[in-house]
Amino acid sequence: MPNPSAAMLVIGDEILSGRTRDSNMHFLAGELTKHGIDLKEARMVSDDKVAIIAAVQELAEGYDHLFTSGGIGPTHDDITADCIAEAFGAAIDVREDARQILQAHYAQSGQELNAARLRMARIPDGAILIDNPVSSAPGFTLQNCHVMAGVPLVFQAMVAGLLPELSGGEPLLSQSLRVLRGEGDIAAFLSDLAARYEDLSIGCYPFQQNGAYGANIVVRGAEGSRVDAAMRELAKEMGL
């Protein structure tokens, strides 16, 4: 049985303007690979209602899971929760369970649960809350869509709580070999190897270092003995 598939949607103007370098997609990619869920696509859109809803609908329809980050804070540009509700045709309002979490948090820190902060308790009907051990305001899962915060520390904590709840498949095994040869010298052999090991993914990632050409060759697959066999052939061809 193939592994579950997933997509990620990163929401926020700050990524697309180049102001902030996204780290959530890279973090999630690594965690999903370990968990046996195949991340097939990632998208980044700005804080634009039409763009968010269109992407959510397309990605939730196309993959087993959709993970989003960003846009669930208290300010006017935080429109993700409302967009998700609209994308799935769900009603949304301040929900009592989420309100209580926020109330307890702000009571403890001596801050006011004002109207802006209360927006973070807006949760679509039918959604399950995702715990936020860092700053309390919860994420949520609606159908196959997991909605999480953009702040990396919070995002990572939410993913850590969420992933054990999701069925994974075979974690993808990978081995790599770093060679100081130009890609063009090894391409014919790799092409032949890939054709003979169709169950594996064989990638070649070139680099230049101090003027020398090299490449990292990465062999990925679910079955360890097959990865080993391909790596042995590769090492032999490289004269190792």
Place this chain on the structure above:
Amino acid sequence: MPNPSAAMLVIGDEILSGRTRDSNMHFLAGELTKHGIDLKEARMVSDDKVAIIAAVQELAEGYDHLFTSGGIGPTHDDITADCIAEAFGAAIDVREDARQILQAHYAQSGQELNAARLRMARIPDGAILIDNPVSSAPGFTLQNCHVMAGVPLVFQAMVAGLLPELSGGEPLLSQSLRVLRGEGDIAAFLSDLAARYEDLSIGCYPFQQNGAYGANIVVRGAEGSRVDAAMRELAKEMGL
């Protein structure tokens, strides 16, 4: 007149597996912002023909420009050029101008221009070459789609050569203020400010540092006097 719009497509298994953290999208985002081209969307897909072609068609249709990175090397997993040709219905083969560039490069470095390397001279009919001052193998522009290498040094060099050829708009100006207050405390003011300055984009990006809550407030717009006016109101509200 609004600025030209753009999308980026990052192609490659290594990004989605979490093995490599993409840097090309972040670099391009910053360069486009300076050049007055608005990056509206970014996507990352794996080395999968169907996924690449679908994304190229959708993004080239939806935006003024599409920039791609990755998948134009000599190995079997480098399928971008052929996918672009198919997406636009163009014929593709080894092109003489590209072949001559590679031949000169490999003659100089004493390497063989073998069949694998010759694949890098496969250029769709009607495309204009993009210069690669780092490792010679060219990128290309086909219609509104700019196809570049995935290796960051090469990608950056190609962007540097390409951007001056493209008409830009007003570079987006931005100013930011870092405040040590919770987002929820300033959200109501920011919402009102955003409503009164509809021509500006006002973003609020929270952080936590040593247990304290803070936020970077970023005001962006094409007109300097408007950005200044909003920033003055903001500074006054924050007691500065």
